[in-house]
Amino acid sequence: MADNIIEIRDMKVKYGVHEAVHGVCMDIAEGAITAIIGSNGAGKTTIINALSGTVRREGEIHYKGKPLTPKAHRVVHEGIVQVPEGRRIFPGLSVEENLLLGAYTIRDRKLIEKLLKDQFRIFPRLEERRKQDAGTLSGGEQQMLAISRGLMSNPRVLMLDEPSLGLAPVIVDDVFKHIQRIRDEGVTVILVEQNAKKSLCTCDYSYVIENGRKVMEGKGQDLLRNDEVNRVYLGADRDCQWDPMQDTPQ
C-alpha cells in the first residue's frame, strides 16, 4: 500500500463537556478510498470535521508528514477539502458561481477554466444548468454539484460526508461510481457513510467507529466478510439502511 498522506494520532473532540471522539488513531493511505462507517451519531462526521478544522480538536494530525493547521480555511489551501453533509451548496448563486467558489484557493485562471471544463465533461447536467440558481437543482444534481465544487479546488484529499444521504438508489450507485473515478484520477478520498455495504464494496480500507471510538479496521472486502460487521451493519435490513426517519438532513 502507498504511503499515508494523513496520520491521526490520539485525536479527541469535545463539544462543551461532552467528548464526542475519544482518542482515535487512523492512517489515510494516499491515492486510496478510506471509508469511515458506523451508525448515526457514532462520531464519523466529527472526525472529518476535526480534519477540516471546523471543530476544535486535541491530539495530532499529520498531513504529508507535517502537523495540519487547525484553521478551516487554511486546510483547503493545503489541499484537503470537505464536501459537507447535506451538500450545502449556495442557494441564490448560480451553478457556475458555486463551482467558482470551489476554486477560490486557485489564482491561475487557466487552471480554473480547465477544472470547470473537467466538471462539465463529467457532469454535463451542470453545464446545461450553469446559469441556473443552484437552489433549484434536484437532490442528486446538488450532490453532483457539491462533489464538483470540492474537486474545483484541485484537492489532494477529498472528504465526502454522507454523499448518498437522501438520494434515490439509482443515483446512489452513480455517486459511488464517481467516487471510484475520483480515486482513479489520483485523489485520496475519505468517505463517511452510513450506507456500510456500498462503502465497503467501494473503499480500499475502512474504519468502523462506534461511540466515538475506533472498533474495527481492515480492507473493505475483509470487513464485508466479517461476522460482526455483517451482524451489526449489514444485517437483515441491509437494503433498508436509508431510513428517512433517521436520516433527514437538518
Added chain:
Amino acid sequence: MSIQLLISGISLGAVYALVAVGFAVVFSVMKFSNFAHGGMISACAYAAFYFQRAFTPPPPIYITILFSAAFGVLLSLVIDTIAYRRLRTKQSPNIYYFLASITMSILIVNFLTIFYGKNLYAFPPIFSSTTFHIGSIRFSSMDTLILLISLGILAILVFFIDKTRVGLAIRSVAINPQVSKLMGINPDVTIMTVFAIAGALAGISGVLLAMKLSVYPTLGSQMMIKGFVASVIGGLGSLSGAIIAAIFLGIFEIFLTFYLGSLSTPIVLFGAMLVFLAVRPSGIAGRFAQEKV
C-alpha cells in the same frame, strides 16, 4: 420644470442609494442593521470639510472624495474592531450588534457635537456658477455632479460584488459563513472587507451630502434613516433592490416636497413605507436576505 425636479430627485436618490448600499452590504453579510453608518457619514463629512479647508487653493473635489473614502475605511475598521469583533468571536446574538451599532452612532454624533458644536458649516463651493444649460433646460451643477459620482460608484460596487472573486466570496459568506470556510475563504477577512466597503461608501456619501446640504453632527443619522428605509423597501441585503428603492425614494421626496412642502413630506414618505411593508414585507427584490440554510 418637472425634468429639473426629476434630475434633482434622481440625484438625491443616488445619494440615498450610496447610503442604503453601505447599509445593505453590511446587513447582507452580518445580518444586522449597522446604525453606526450614519455616524460614520457625519464624521467623514467633517473630515472632508476640514481637509478641503486645509489647503489654499482647495484641492480638486476628487482628491477630497478619495481622502474621505480612505478616512471612512479606516473609521469603519476601527468601529468594527472596538464594537463588533469581540461580539463576533463570542458569537453573540444579533441584539448585541444592534445595541453596539446604535451606541457607536450616538457616540460619534456626540463627539462631533462636543468638538465642533451644533453649527452648520457650509462646504466651500466647487462651482463658480451653480447652474448650466443644455438647450432650454437648466441643470444644477451640484446635483448633476453628485448624480454622476453616485452612479459611477454604484456601478463600480455592483461590478465588484457581482463579477469579482472577492465579491463572490462576500456573497458566499452572506449565504453561509461556515460552508464558505470549506471553500478556503476566511470569513473574518471577508467581513473586514465588507466593513471597509461600507466605510468607503460612508466617506463618499459624506462628502456628497456635505456639498449638497452642509456639515452638522446629525447629517449622517438623518440621511441614514432614508438609506435605511430604502434598504428595507429594497429587500434588506439586496443591493440592486436598495439602489432602485433609493432612487425612487429620492424622486418621490423631491416631487412631494415641491407639491406638498417639506413639512408634510416625511409624513407621506414614512406612511408610504408602512403601507409598502404591509403589502410586500420582503421588499422589491422579493426575498428577505435569504436566511441561512
